[in-house]
Amino acid sequence: MSGLAGLESFSGFSVDDLERAKAFYTGVLGLTLTDESDFGFGLVTASQTIFVYDKGRDHAPATYTVLNFQTADVDSVVDELTARGVRFLRYEGTGQDEKGVARDFGPTIAWFADPAGNVVSVISDSM
Numbered sequence: 124m125s126g127l128a129g130l131e132s133f134s135g136f137s138v139d140d141l142e143r144a145k146a147f148y149t150g151v152l153g154l155t156l157t158d159e160s161d162f163g164f165g166l167v168t169a170s171q172t173i174f175v176y177d178k179g180r181d182h183a184p185a186t187y188t189v190l191n192f193q194t195a196d197v198d199s200v201v202d203e204l205t206a207r208g209v210r211f212l213r214y215e216g217t218g219q220d221e222k223g224v225a226r227d228f229g230p231t232i233a234w235f236a237d238p239a240g241n242v243v244s245v246i247s248d249s250m
Contacts, residue, residue, distance in 0.1 A: 135174035138239035184240030
């Protein structure tokens with residue numbers, strides 16, 4: 124092994140309210156909760172675990188996309204999430220359609236924010 128190449132990894136990001144974040148990620152997005160503690164929790168996706176931790180009032184939403192969900196059918200995922208109350212973000216110059224899906228910006232992608240203001244995307248798996 125050279126460097127970090129053979130090591131398992133996970134990503135993480137902060138929120139300002141663990142209970143609200145937990146309700147959103149499990150109830151709205153349908154992710155499985157794992158490893159819950161007083162300072163954070165893990166979320167299980169198809170390929171990794173994400174650690175969400177509490178920063179309380181010190182939390183500042185990321186100015187970039189913290190989590191991307193890849194799919195072959197962005198439109199159906201956007202439709203499902205919209206039906207669950209998710210509102211998609213709009214970015215000037217990305218050519219988004221009425222659903223909020225950008226098709227000519229690069230890979231097909233749509234962005235939304237979690238309750239703490241962190242940006243999450245649904246993106247085509249054929250990047």
